Amino acid sequence: MSTFRVRPYTRTGGRTRSTTTLAIETIVTTNERAARDALTSTAEHRIISDLCRLPHSVAEVAARLRLPLGVVRVLLADMSDLALIDVHEQGGAGGDGRPSMELMERVLSGLRRI
Template sequence: MSAEAIPLHPAEETGFVRPYAITGGRTKANYALELETLVSTREAAVMAVPDQIEHQQIMEQCRTPHSVAEIAATLRVPFGVARVLISDAADAGLVTVHRTITGDEGAEAHLMLMERVLSGLRRL
């Protein structure tokens, strides 16, 4: 039987893998990751080479802090997939997830952030 007769898997044929296949179908992150949550590569992990290519890309991008939204856009994956990937990278000690303002403790600061974002959008 020749190699031409063996049908290719759709992902091999198109080079496209469904985003949730990257996370093994998982949709829950272990961290509270909002759009604006900043992520940075841990100094101790700079020399580490993770197995998953997406983790390598996250580490490379986050040498300077980036938001979850920026990471999702760079990886070209939905926000939920990015959250799981970032959470996995944080669990592996590759990146640091910086704390964001949540709940009643920062309601006023959160509102100020939203107003700044809205103002920036209006200037566009």
């Protein structure tokens, strides 16, 4: 079986930004609509839908798919706009724009698990 590599940004139609901004720590999950609309979704959307049956952060999706974070953000934003995934906002930043202590503790815990 021969395979060919597609440049990452061709997966987004050359777009590098989307209407929805997703932080790298934002958690996403597949919802019921994604399963119903599986035949009308793109190949990338189906792959992400399968992966996100369990909760994953935006960064985890990018790492598992081995795609640039910017590409995954656009794909996930498109899926969110189509209501194919649920976006679970994390309370990442405090009122002063700095990361919350809770977020920093989660990051530290994740780093220790590596």
